[in-house]
Amino acid sequence: MIAVIFELKAEYGFASVDTEIHLWHLVREGGTVALCDRTMTVDSRTRSSADLRDIFPERLCPACRQRYCELLPNMTHPAPAAPAAHSGA
Ligand SMILES: [Zn+2]
Numbered sequence: 001m002i003a004v005i006f007e008l009k010a011e012y013g014f015a016s017v018d019t020e021i022h023l024w025h026l027v028r029e030g031g032t033v034a035l036c037d038r039t040m041t042v043d044s045r046t047r048s049s050a051d052l053r054d055i056f057p058e059r060l061c062p063a064c065r066q067r068y069c070e071l072l073p074n075m076t077h078p079a080p081a082a083p084a085a086h087s088g089a
Contacts, residue, residue: 005029006068008052010045011038011061024055026064035071036063 009032011023025034026049032040038061052060 004071006035006049008047008049008055008060009034009040010047011040012044023061024059024064025061026068034061034064035067036061 005028006026007029008024009027011025024047025036025038025040027034027040032042034040057065
């Protein structure tokens with residue numbers, strides 16, 4: 001089974017690295033193109049997507065978040081194999 005793993009990459013504001021991070025984007029592990037099609041620089045600060053819960057929603061790129069939510073159902077719920085219930089007749 002292939003699991004797509006995402007990482008968070010930081011988009012900095014127009015300031016330097018030691019200032020606060022502007023926005024986080026979601027990229028596929030090892031990649032540099034975010035879900036919102038923005039190309040991130042390789043040296044952007046990277047965090048595991050497990051840190052998502054620690055990031056304020058307003059700090060996460062809205063476009064990335066939406067794409068991520070669209071992708072999630074396919075990944076977390078592989079074919080629901082519930083047998084059709086026989087409803088009494
Ligand atoms: Zn984004």
